[in-house]
Amino acid sequence: MAEEPREEPRSDPHPRSGRPEPVERPVALVTGASSGIGLATATRLAEAGWRTLLSGTDRARLDAAADRTGGLALPEDLSKPDGPRRLAEAALAEAGRVDALVASAGLGWRGPFAETPCDTLDRMVEVNLAAPLRLVRLLLPGMLERRHGRIVLIGSMAGQVGVREESGYAATKGGLTMFAESLWYELRGTGVGVRLVLPGAVDTPFFDRRGTPYQRERPRPVSAERVADTVVASITTERDRLYVPHWLGFPARIHGVAPGVFRRMASRFG
Numbered sequence: 001m002a003e004e005p006r007e008e009p010r011s012d013p014h015p016r017s018g019r020p021e022p023v024e025r026p027v028a029l030v031t032g033a034s035s036g037i038g039l040a041t042a043t044r045l046a047e048a049g050w051r052t053l054l055s056g057t058d059r060a061r062l063d064a065a066a067d068r069t070g071g072l073a074l075p076e077d078l079s080k081p082d083g084p085r086r087l088a089e090a091a092l093a094e095a096g097r098v099d100a101l102v103a104s105a106g107l108g109w110r111g112p113f114a115e116t117p118c119d120t121l122d123r124m125v126e127v128n129l130a131a132p133l134r135l136v137r138l139l140l141p142g143m144l145e146r147r148h149g150r151i152v153l154i155g156s157m158a159g160q161v162g163v164r165e166e167s168g169y170a171a172t173k174g175g176l177t178m179f180a181e182s183l184w185y186e187l188r189g190t191g192v193g194v195r196l197v198l199p200g201a202v203d204t205p206f207f208d209r210r211g212t213p214y215q216r217e218r219p220r221p222v223s224a225e226r227v228a229d230t231v232v233a234s235i236t237t238e239r240d241r242l243y244v245p246h247w248l249g250f251p252a253r254i255h256g257v258a259p260g261v262f263r264r265m266a267s268r269f270g
Contacts, residue, residue, distance in 0.1 A: 029053045031132075103132040103151075106156075153197070177198075202223070
């Protein structure tokens with residue numbers, strides 16, 4: 001199975017001095033790190049001893065996040081096709097390697113699909129799906145060469161079971177789910193692990209940015225810190241798919257084996 005990110009010792013120029021040999025901290029690149037799940041994850045990783053590289057578009061918030069975590073701000077707009085390349089190059093230039101990629105940047109929109117602005121669809125596809133794929137493509141070769149690393153993708157229950165009036169968003173997250181599943185098969189035995197974290201509703205600025213508040217009775221929103229705890233745990237766990245909260249795995253399984261039953265339940269309780 002996949003190895004955990006390792007700390008690689010550096011040579012000590014004074015081996016007989018009695019000082020402990022210094023080590024390099026593992027390096028994590030976190031996208032969407034200026035708020036919400038990304039910020040909470042960067043904070044938890046820093047507390048666990050990771051060196052954090054933080055990406056986002058809001059420079060002021062990103063700088064504040066870097067100050068809070070002791071990390072390095074790498075502002076980048078992942079809605080631009082060349083944004084992931086610039087970010088990957090900057091991360092490798094600063095740290096030399098990335099041991100864990102946490103792809104938590106995301107955009108949403110709620111409303112009838114026939115009324116969804118086309119530019120909003122384009123941005124969701126770029127940020128939610130294309131950017132993670134490009135970042136993985138750029139950082140994976142180094143992980144494979146070192147035979148260790150973690151790729152943590154933040155999916156959504158919307159991408160597992162579908163959600164009314166969130167068709168575009170659900171499509172991007174569904175694509176991310178299939179990417180994680182396919183890549184898992186490809187990377188078995190390489191030392192590089194793929195993890196898919198699947199939250200339900202999360203209490204973050206996400207709903208404010210999409211312009212529509214969360215109104216469903218179930219599931220109730222969980223905190224970004226709760227999701228972050230799962231993200232950090234996913235780096236060392238052998239489980240490749242983690243739901244937040246855990247009970248969401250049950251409706252996901254119902255959808256898989258009895259989609260008609262699930263749709264009736266969703267129509268009644270959703």
